Every structure is written in structure tokens, then in C-alpha cells.
Amino acid sequence: MELIDKGVLIVLSGPSGVGKGTVRAKVFEESHHSLAYSVSMTTRKPRVGEVDGKDYFFVTHEVFKQRLAEGKFLEHAEFVGHFYGTPLDDVQKRLDAGKDVMLEIEVEGALQVKKVMPDACFIFVAPPSMDELHYRIINRGTEDPARVAGRMKKAEVEIGLAHEYDYIVINDTVENAKNRIMAIIDAQHSRSDRVLEGYRQKILNPN
Amino acid sequence: MELIDKGVLIVLSGPSGVGKGTVRAKVFEESHHSLAYSVSMTTRKPRVGEVDGKDYFFVTHEVFKQRLAEGKFLEHAEFVGHFYGTPLDDVQKRLDAGKDVMLEIEVEGALQVKKVMPDACFIFVAPPSMDELHYRIINRGTEDPARVAGRMKKAEVEIGLAHEYDYIVINDTVENAKNRIMAIIDAQHSRSDRVLEGYRQKILNPN
Numbered sequence: 001m002e003l004i005d006k007g008v009l010i011v012l013s014g015p016s017g018v019g020k021g022t023v024r025a026k027v028f029e030e031s032h033h034s035l036a037y038s039v040s041m042t043t044r045k046p047r048v049g050e051v052d053g054k055d056y057f058f059v060t061h062e063v064f065k066q067r068l069a070e071g072k073f074l075e076h077a078e079f080v081g082h083f084y085g086t087p088l089d090d091v092q093k094r095l096d097a098g099k100d101v102m103l104e105i106e107v108e109g110a111l112q113v114k115k116v117m118p119d120a121c122f123i124f125v126a127p128p129s130m131d132e133l134h135y136r137i138i139n140r141g142t143e144d145p146a147r148v149a150g151r152m153k154k155a156e157v158e159i160g161l162a163h164e165y166d167y168i169v170i171n172d173t174v175e176n177a178k179n180r181i182m183a184i185i186d187a188q189h190s191r192s193d194r195v196l197e198g199y200r201q202k203i204l205n206p207n
Numbered sequence: 208m209e210l211i212d213k214g215v216l217i218v219l220s221g222p223s224g225v226g227k228g229t230v231r232a233k234v235f236e237e238s239h240h241s242l243a244y245s246v247s248m249t250t251r252k253p254r255v256g257e258v259d260g261k262d263y264f265f266v267t268h269e270v271f272k273q274r275l276a277e278g279k280f281l282e283h284a285e286f287v288g289h290f291y292g293t294p295l296d297d298v299q300k301r302l303d304a305g306k307d308v309m310l311e312i313e314v315e316g317a318l319q320v321k322k323v324m325p326d327a328c329f330i331f332v333a334p335p336s337m338d339e340l341h342y343r344i345i346n347r348g349t350e351d352p353a354r355v356a357g358r359m360k361k362a363e364v365e366i367g368l369a370h371e372y373d374y375i376v377i378n379d380t381v382e383n384a385k386n387r388i389m390a391i392i393d394a395q396h397s398r399s400d401r402v403l404e405g406y407r408q409k410i411l412n413p414n
């Protein structure tokens with residue numbers, strides 16, 4: 001009996017500036033699982049170096065709202081005036097093909113996904129300290145002081161929602177955070193609800 | 208602020224003959240966590256090479272029943288005429304000291320532990336096939352044909368209870384099973400309920 005194991009949906013989230021993107025890139029580099037990255041859609045303008053269809057699908061407000069009305073997003077969020085969303089069909093297609101899909105999204109969006117797909121794996125990437133988060137946000141150099149203060153305030157609120165996640169990975173170093181996330185992904189593949197789907201049939205009635 | 212993180216209780220279980228002991232030994236050899244092995248108490252006679260206080264505490268029926276009456280076991284089970292039990296005080300002491308404790312126990316006992324400590328991590332070690340399980344039981348050379356048949360029947364019942372566990376690790380090779388279990392243990396240390404206990408206080412009110 002040939003069974004294709006469905007992929008695991010991994011939702012990576014956490015405060016802006018905590019370093020989710022760097023950690024995610026490292027996981028993709030080293031994981032032995034067949035990881036796929038779902039490309040989000042956004043109405044914000046591309047930053048220097050960002051590529052359409054790779055970093056994001058960059059669309060107009062009109063296109064975004066049309067798709068939203070058609071129920072074509074797994075989650076969506078507004079952030080400093082811009083919309084971000086995860087195309088549902090794209091995610092489902094990859095999972096069905098046996099790929100693990102990792103979403104890197106805002107906390108607001110992650111909680112939306114939890115309502116639709118509660119069995120997904122929710123990981124909150126947390127800073128080792130608020131001072132360190134402040135330092136990282138400033139160091140990014142893209143935000144003015146008022147925005148930095150806003151992000152710090154928002155981070156506190158988001159950390160207050162961390163109990164909604166299955167796992168909390170403290171990003172003290174990229175290497176540590178990467179290792180923790182890889183272990184979590186491995187463990188997902190041994191979850192009894194996943195394994196049992198095909199196992200009992202295969203083992204007790206093998207033909 | 209200095210916090211000692213409590214250890215994780217890991218319950219390793221599965222059909223007799225599946226190779227739990229070998230896998231467990233390998234995990235202890237390689238894990239970077241501070242793993243402790245809880246020594247069970249039993250009324251069965253030592254096998255050749257087994258050491259009292261290391262492999263088991265070997266006691267009489269009278270001593271076992273006295274301790275049972277005093278509520279001193281986390282779980283206990285009867286198996287082919289003999290009693291087996293896990294001393295509660297010993298486990299709790301090690302967890303409080305920050306050690307991960309791994310119990311290797313029968314399915315019946317594991318389900319008892321689940322009632323007392325539902326937050327523990329329950330891992331079912333499963334055979335890759337029933338033929339392979341049969342082969343492993345026979346290969347052990349300690350059982351007569353009637354007992355082998357009894358164990359196979361019991362294994363089917365136990366596999367039918369595998370959904371009660373958090374994880375199912377298929378023991379195709381010791382190396383694979385060991386890696387899966389090590390990832391599961393790592394992931395337990397990132398579980399949000401564990402991490403959050405100290406994290407919010409530490410990060411939002413650091414002194």
C-alpha cells in the first residue's frame with residue numbers, strides 16, 4: 001500500500017524585529033524535510049531587493065480585496081496601513097503533495113489560521129529580552145523612533161498572546177533557534193494523529 | 208532571576224519485543240539533555256545479568272503490595288503473573304531537580320500515568336510490521352511458542368491503544384527511532400506551557 005503522508009503546516013510567528021526571517025532561512029537551508037515556503041500576498045511596496053513572486057506577491061488594494069471577498073486567503077492582516085494574506089489554495093496543494101509548509105506571519109494572522117486549521121503547528125519566536133528586541137529593531141535601521149516605540153508596545157501585547165501557540169522558541173542565537181525549530185518539525189512527523197492515519201491499516205491488514 | 212526549569216516526564220511504551228530497551232539505551236547515550244532513568248520495582252525474578260537497583264528493584268509480593276497500599280506508585284501493572292511499578296517519590300524528586308525522567312513501561316501502566324500526569328510526553332514505540340515484531344520476539348529466545356502467540360495477540364490490542372499517546376515512533380532501525388525520540392524530547396522543552404511559566408516574568412519585569 002502506497003500512502004503519501006500529508007505535509008505539516010508550520011506557522012512561524014512572533015514580534016516584528018525578533019529575527020523570524022533569518023531563523024526561517026536557516027531552517028530551510030538545513031532541514032532534511034521537504035519544506036515549502038508559502039509566498040504571501042501584500043499591498044505594500046517592495047523594499048529594495050525584494051522580488052515579486054518570491055518574497056511576496058505584490059498586488060493592488062483592489063486585487064487583494066477581490067480575493068478576500070472570494071475567501072481565497074487562509075489568513076490576512078493589516079499592518080501599518082498595508083494588507084498581507086496567505087493564499088489558501090497554494091498552501092493546501094503543497095500539503096497534499098507531502099510537503100511541509102512554513103508560514104511566517106504576523107500574530108494576528110496566526111490566530112486566524114488556528115481557527116481554520118487547529119492541527120497545524122504554531123511556533124512563537126520570542127526575543128531573549130525586551131532590551132535585545134529594542135536593539136534589533138533599531139539596528140534594522142528602517143524605522144523612525146515613533147515606529148520603534150510602537151513596535152515595542154505591540155511586541156508586549158503579542159508576547160501576552162504567546163500561550164495560544166504550541167511552542168515558544170527563544171531566539172537567543174540563530175543557531176539555537178534553528179535547532180529548536182528543526183526538532184519541533186521532526187517531532188510533528190511522529191505525532192500520533194498523523195502517524196496512525198495510515199499505520200494501523202498498513203500493519204494489521206497489509207496487502 | 209534564577210529559575211530551575213522542571214524536567215519533562217517522558218513515558219516510553221509499546222508492545223513487548225518491539226525494542227524499547229535498546230532504543231532507550233541509545234537515547235541515553237546520545238541525548239544532550241540531563242536524562243534520568245526511573246528504576247521500576249518488580250516482583251519477578253532477575254534475568255541473567257540483571258542487577259538489583261539498576262535494572263529493577265527486585266522485591267517480594269508482600270513488599271510490593273504494602274507500597275501499593277500506601278499509594279507510593281505512579282503506576283503499576285501485572286504482567287504474566289508478576290507486578291511492576293514506578294516509585295512516585297523518586298520520579299518527582301528528579302523532575303524537580305530539572306532532570307528529564309524517562310519511564311519505559313507497559314501500555315497499561317502508561318495509561319495510568321496519563322491520568323495522574325496528563326502533561327507528560329507519551330511515546331508509543333511501534334514495530335514496522337507485525338512480521339518483524341514476531342521475528343524480534345522469537346529472536347529473543349526467552350519465550351515458548353504459546354507465549355509468543357500471546358504476546359502477538361497482546362501487541363495487536365496495544366497498537367489499538369496507540370491513539371492515547373502523543374507520539375508514535377516506528378522502530379524500523381534503532382538509529383531512526385533514537386533520532387525521532389531525541390527530536391521529541393527537544394521539542395518538549397519548547398512547549399509553550401513549559402516555557403511561559405518563567406518567561407513572561409523574566410522578560411517583562413527583569414530585575
